Amino acid sequence: MADERVQAANEQDINELLKVRRAKLAELQEKGKDPFKIMKYDVTNHSADITEDYDNFEGKTVSVAGRIMTKRIMGKASFCNIRDLKGDIQIYVRKDEIGEESYTEFKKYDIGDIVGVQGEVFKTHTGEISIKAKNIVLLSKSLQILPEKYHGLKDTDLRYRQRYVDLIVNPEVKDTFIKRSLIIREIRNYLDSRNFIEVETPVLVPTAGGAAARPFSTHHNALDQDLYLRISLELYLKRLIVGGLERVYEIGRVFRNEGLSVRHNPEFTLLELYQAYTDYYGMMDLVEDLFRTVAQKVCGTTKITYGGEVIDLSKPFERLTMVEAIKKYANIDFDQIKDEASAKALAKEHNIEFEDRHKRGDIINLFFEKYVEEHLVQPTFIMDHPVEISPLASRKPDNPDFTERFELFITRREMANAFSELNDPLDQRKRFEAQEALRAAGDEEANETDEDFLTALEYGMPPTGGIGIGIDRFVMLLTDSAAIRDVLLFPTMKRLD
Template sequence: MTDSSSNDTDTHRLVAQRKEKLQAWRDQGHAFPNDFRPDALAGDLQRAHADDDADTLDAAGKEVAIAGRLLAKRVMGKLSFATLQDRSGRIQLFMQRDLLGEDAYKAFKQLDIGDIVGIKGPLSRTNKGELSVRASQWQLLTKSLRPLPEKWHGLSDTEARYRQRYVDLIMHPDSRAVFLARSAIVRGVRDFFEARGFLEVETPMLQAIPGGAAAKPFVTHYNALDHDFYLRVAPELYLKRLVVGGLEKVFELNRNFRNEGVSTRHNPEFTMLEFYQAYADYHVLMDEIEALFRELSAKVFEKHSGACNEQSVRFDAPFERLSMRDAVLKYNENIDAQAIDDKASLISAAEAAGVRGKDEWGHGKWLTELFEETVEHRLEQPTFVIDYPAEVSPLARRRDDNPDVTERFELFVAGREIANGFSELNDAEDQAERFRAQSEAKAAGDDEAMYFDADYVNALEYGLPPTAGAGIGIDRLVMLLTGRSAIRDVLLFPQLRPQGVPNE
């Protein structure tokens, strides 16, 4: 018999035993009660009484009611110890026959690891100095039918942790800490923008025309209208419509969907922050993003240090700002300024670096591909790469002194793109021309090219004030601040291949 089949047999046996115990509780009318109300949390008690010795706790005689899951149990004749975990942390339970009574103590010994219980009693400290609840009464709230794993780690279990996140969260405090930190990061983002007068809004996720990013959308059919719709790839064009309407500072925190590959940095469903500000340019936005990152990192590291790995990234120093052209020159010593401005020389350098291009690519596209191939992964400290070619920036405003490039930036940290922003294109005629170029590229087979959005051009014709906007990938931001290398580690339920479906 293989180890796997042996483990399955053991699990079936344990589940059957637990179901027998549950039936006994049903017969007594005690199964799944909902009348226990905790008044304390394990973690709060640990912090509040960290300096209280046994005499102080005994003199206070503070009674508490706590509830949570049993993670460990040690039965020793007339007394037992157990570990209870709730959402805030863990605390020891001191279970004594003389205090509980014979029947209650005997029933407690029949509990299984994973059962959810309610406990009432005074706080005390054991001879070994462990803060404990000395139980005067207890109640089984939920019978756990499936045993918790004894070991839940290692590469062989990585996918199981993602598929059964509920077990991962039970067994791994560090995993729960990441998601507590994620919640704090999202809350911090909201606080930052609301304090600066931005209005949080919601825009459609189901769109007749996908726009705002160069990405392949998911397609669905809307039966009521008998028309294909798309899950949004970005909220950008709707948010800028709101600026046209007079909502001059807006932001949205919500989901985007892109029908692309899955990797350590990509999930087809992801959370994005986008914000837009009238009467601002891309320099203003870079300043705001620097301030946001400093504020978030300080708060997260202070309150959620357990979720954060040691990092060499510095957020307290000014972020470097390099044009894409200068970044390529800085990190490619074999390319000089004359060669980078000559298309034939640029193509030669890009192909030597491994870029495989297309005949229709212009100078700007070749430069961008060379940058992505040779520079991105080397940008360890926070760096704004600015002045992207107009050819790859269909929604960004051209620079007045050089119409071949745009007032656009991307922020890179630890070799990853974290943010993308630009001074917005508010020339309706220029925008229409760029949409036409994108439509031609789509007709030529580019699945990620943008559609022509006539209504958005119509909105621009009413007048979009000078505006700047940016997007920040929240999942990558959480990865950065918690030191995680895989996006699945910061998503509660990452996208996975359905079980039983073979790889193609």
């Protein structure tokens, strides 16, 4: 009961403060000084421009704008700190400089208000770089109270729901999303410099293919047709390879109707690229160089720290087949397990759950997930996946039970998935038929047959290498972020009502 009374009292106090803020706004409006009527303010510099290059700014007049984060009123002179895109800077406000009326108004400003300041750059006697205000104007009135004044913005659920407040009070969050933008920019620069063409493909599709995932469905009224939100970019990009665009890529949103976790959000950003006349070895070389180059450009180093572990992107990435990796970490040799019955017997022996529909290749993958993934901290290419779990990859010519496919693992997470793309339309039809059988057996993530894609392959697709990279996981890696929601500005959340 005592805690409830304290909470009720705090809520009453907050409500009173909110009323005061609205009263201040009403007073300004009555005086014809409505801050929401100010449409423009000329900003000449940001805070960091000044603080990082003080020698060139000392004594100069600048105009800055930002949100008041702290405020100290001291008679005829006061201080406040404002926060803009690049950081914080102190403002020194004297009644003699800005005039009595403006100073009286300034004293009524609240934490969270947005102001424009014109003034002279100097250092206080304590050595803090500041701006001596010659003019200060209220540009926007904050009618809410910044949360850390009472309890801090530590509640992760609230941070994700009110990202705008999170960005205001937690500067490191802003830094993460600025870095995200830089990462995507450097990916584009890398691919553009290698003659890849950036394209856009449909988000609403009649058949959701290219990945093992359950799609979101919708209905187009005018066409009276069911459609899906894409789960992958793959099949349309391959159509462009058929059409003669030899190097293509897309960075776009994809949607998968799956659960939420620290690694999964139903809506996420995917990079897919396809290059004609190369194979999955060419894709390995490309993705290794891409990761190394982007890390160097954005972080200034190829040795990054994630979760307290140093990840070295400068060394050649290790390459292991899936069978070799299981042998290395579980001491089980699937080269000696030749048939489905033996594989299932081995799974039972190791308490690995499987379904009746699973084949030998599925069992191999289950062993990999249980025994290998937890060891893959440093960059490692896991190659040559079983054909059962790779419906769009070319078979290995010398071992058709496996495919020319790899996944890149870093920090125990899959970061990229790539193939020597299957360009045989007859084999692809058989793979689709096998996927359809899985769907009929209840696997909602199995691929549907895409007849138009099969038609495209029948016109002829050259040997092609392709790769998909989860942008969000890449950003997590380079920003040392523990959860995917930390790198999504507006992650999917359950409604509160």
